[in-house]
Amino acid sequence: MARGLNKAMLIGHLGNDPEMRVTASGQSVVNFTVATNESFRDNNGNMQERTEWHRIVAWGKLAEICNQYLKKGRQVYVEGRLQTRSWDDNKTGEKKYTTEIICSDMQMLGSGRDQGGQGYDSNPSFQQPTAQKNSFRDDTPDQGGGLSETEKDDLPF
Amino acid sequence: MARGLNKAMLIGHLGNDPEMRVTASGQSVVNFTVATNESFRDNNGNMQERTEWHRIVAWGKLAEICNQYLKKGRQVYVEGRLQTRSWDDNKTGEKKYTTEIICSDMQMLGSGRDQGGQGYDSNPSFQQPTAQKNSFRDDTPDQGGGLSETEKDDLPF
Amino acid sequence: MARGLNKAMLIGHLGNDPEMRVTASGQSVVNFTVATNESFRDNNGNMQERTEWHRIVAWGKLAEICNQYLKKGRQVYVEGRLQTRSWDDNKTGEKKYTTEIICSDMQMLGSGRDQGGQGYDSNPSFQQPTAQKNSFRDDTPDQGGGLSETEKDDLPF
Amino acid sequence: MARGLNKAMLIGHLGNDPEMRVTASGQSVVNFTVATNESFRDNNGNMQERTEWHRIVAWGKLAEICNQYLKKGRQVYVEGRLQTRSWDDNKTGEKKYTTEIICSDMQMLGSGRDQGGQGYDSNPSFQQPTAQKNSFRDDTPDQGGGLSETEKDDLPF
DNA sequence: TTTT
DNA sequence: TTTT
Secondary structure (H helix, E strand, O other), X not given: OEEOEEEEEEEEEEOXXXXXXXXXXXXXXXXXXXXXXXXXXXXXXXXXXXXXXXXXXXXXXXXXXXXXHOOOOOEXXXXXXXXEEEEEOOOOOOEEEEEEEEEEEEEEOOOOOOOXXXXXXHOOOOOXXXXXXXXXXXXXXXXXXXXXXXHHHHOOO | OEEOEEEEEEEEEEOOOOEEEEOOOOOEXXXXXXXXXXXXXOOOOOEEXXXXXXXXXXXXXXXXXXHHHOOOOOEEEEEEEEEEEEEEOOOOOOEEEEEEXXXXXXXXXXXXXXXXXXXXXXXXXXXXOOOOOOHHHOOOOOOOOOOOHHHHHHOOO | OEEOEEEEEEEEEEOOOOEEEEOOOOOEEEEEEEXXXXXXXXXXXXEEEEEEEEEEEEEHHHHXXXXXXXXXXXXXXXXXXXXXXXXXXXXXXXXXXXXXXXXXXXXXXXXXXXXXXXXXXXXXXXXXXXXXXXXXXXXXXXXXXXXXXXXXXXXXX | OEEOEEEEEEEEEEOOOOEEEEOOOOOEEEEEEEEEEEEEEOOOOOEEXXXXXXXXXXXXXXXXXXXXXXXXXXXXXXXXXXXXXXEEOOOOOOEEEEEEEEEEEEEEOOOOOOOOOOOHHHOOOOOOOOOOOOHHHHHOOOOOOOOOHHHHHHOOO
16 A cells, blocks of 8 residues: 555575564564676776675565575565665664665576576476465555564564 | 666655765766655554655766756656665764665656746746656766765765 | 566556446456657657557456546556457457556556546545555456456457 | 656566567667466466567667577566557558567576577676667667658568 | 655 | 676
8 A cells, every 4th residue: 555656676696595584473574685786887998797785575475485485596586665774783872774675576587497496496296486475465564564563673684 | 787677666755855966077966865655554453654765866967857856845756776885984983884776767746836846847848857867878887886986985975 | 476577667647537347247447548758859859759558457446446536637657567458350350459557556646736636635534545456356366367258248448 | 758657577488589670771670579477366266377478679789689699488577668559451451559568678587508598608708798778879769769651661560 | 854 | 695
């Protein structure tokens, strides 16, 4: 239920295996990072490469799919909304911020054959997992925003 | 020149007037914030509203258009790529991060009549500004990434 | 539940009032067109304008929101998936095709004050309609694709 | 140079090898189709698959890259704008329409190792082609729309 | 800090 | 920390 648009779309590779946990209220949540690469010609005419790293968060059934099928190195499409969280750094007492993509859609790209996966697509009975944010979720209190403070304290990041 | 996809798309309202400056090398750069609003029903069934704030950076001709036509409160569509910058906080000596959207396309939404603009669309000869990132730029060193360290030190954020 | 990505995103103005109907199975469906404008410089250096027309279809609760709040001339954001239908032209016996955007998200843009609407935003108690495709729908057979042939014959376009 | 937004984004597989030609005015143009797949549960609870076919057109340098590197079966990301063309069917004298995606960005997905390509990524000196629509093009008369009638008659579709 |  |  949006007024306005807040959308991020990435195609890149996972920088680490997904890290999964369950909140106090029983919600699954997964975190991973995705690198997007861009090449451009610098002032001297040489090709340069820049890598941008993105923090991805997925909830519920989508979290479980990410946890089960994604691995470090895997190429993915990720769609979601941008969210900036703040927290107090205990050491310095300062407020810190981090921007994450709250994932609502994920697609595995490539065949998986050479992506370090556990070979799901060599299994003929494999059903490509459906990675759209589970729809019964869309009308429920929004994850992340709707979390109780207890749950927020629980978050592994 | 991308390998992969790194795209953000917003529809929201400016939280402040654009702030423009020119780098040491003569590049125009503008900064502004955009709020996206989302309403959702909380655990108790009450409508809640969440506002997400986004930091927008535009370069070159697009910066000048943003500076000239956008005002606090104006509704806009913004498209760009996500970029996370880090800097050293002089007070604490810590590394800090901020994520921005490097704007490549901007569209003004609504009629402008009631958006605090300077009435550009009451002028019959007005040509809606073209807000696509100036194209001769696409092959040149990418702004933001391609900046010299001097210019980076110069940045007003 | 997608494998792959099939997404269209538009910002434009309605070319007609939405046309609503209910299928034999009781599903609401609405049709309208959206014009997107593009200006470019032609070979002789003159500014030219091109208008592209898009056919939009919405189902269920989203159809009802579109029908209730959208009017010819209104500026909207529309997101959906591309779908090409074919039918047999009775006169010529030939197969014909049309491509539509099956809408999953709609946002009204601008204030509505000068958009020929029925003044919803002058009503202080107005709650901006939520235009995301109703989520309980996402797990049901997909509309449009899942229609019975009877319903398809029924479609008003 | 847009007023409004007209964007399509696909991830899918090529249904045929790209077909390339050069217009009378010397512009390269390439055509290919992309299939996007969607799986959903039908009224009887069985998994169904739907395939949607999209017609892609690319111009200029991007056409040449598509022609050189894409093959039937290859997985790609395609971004572009929707354009509906009409022509007179000589047999029936009727006007017919087709909707295409005028490609402005293309990314090859997966490793290419198992995608029927000519093995470009087994070549260590291979530089991933840059597939963004050539940027000097953005300020020139828009391809497709800016074509002379002669060129349009020439088009191979 | 925006907007409805 | 990914990938080509």
